[in-house]
Amino acid sequence: MEKKRKFTPLHRLLHWIIAVAMIALYGTGFLRMYWMNKHKMVDIMASKTQTLPKEEMTEIAKAIRAPMFEWHVIFAYVMVAAFLLRIIYMIVKGIKFPNPFNAKLQVKKRLQGSVYLLFYVFVFVSIFTGVSLKQGFFPEMKDPIETVHKWGLYWFPIFIFLHFIGIVIAEYTNKKGISSKMIGGD
Known part of the structure; x- marks a missing residue:
């Protein structure tokens, strides 16, 4: 018979922090690569106006995307911390897969x-x-x-x-x- 598994509050907390961080990292990465790709944003701006040079439109696109990148970095730090804590926790508790x-x-x-x-x-x-x-x-x-x-x-x-x-x-x-x-x- 298999031993009954009990997840400690710390185990569950680390699991859910990693899950939320991964979702945030995925979301911000996906948006930056696809829907809010700077080249696509420049193309959209260029289709709406001919008065701005492409370099200026690129800077505007980067400025619009900057907060999203900041969130990506914040959640990356959260992920690194939670991942390292999880590895340490697994070693200390003797948890193996x-x-x-x-x-x-x-x-x-x-x-x-x-x-x-x-x-x-x-x-x-x-x-x-x-x-x-x-x-x-x-x-x-x-x-x-x-x-x-x-x-x-x-x-x-x-x-x-x-x-x-x-x-x-x-x-x-x-x-x-x-x-x-x-x-x-x-």
Whole structure:
């Protein structure tokens, strides 16, 4: 019989801080890359007026987007802090996820371990590339680092989808009530 899982208030708090930070980072990143892309904004302004030079329109577009970038950075700091605290918390509490490379484990457990492992790797990569861009580390590699950082727009929805699939499977198999435990505790 599997041991009953109890999520401490700190565990739940870190989970939800990371979730909110990821949603905010995704939202601000998505808007900056697509709907509020500075080039699209300049094209819209250019279609409405011929009196402003393109350089001035670009500066206006950057000024409009600046608060959104500030929020992206704020939530990035929140994410870094929560992620590091979560790693420390897991080490201190001895929390481990299933080893995806252990052939003796059930396929379900190995898949769960794979998703956890990929999540932590991708979050680390997103943090590393984001910090590198913000701090100007590796200037000769700025473009590839930025490209890798932007991949977060694609892995985030995949992770959310897999996370919800895992929750549904858990709720309908051996971990009934795991959702309410993560929301409200025991």
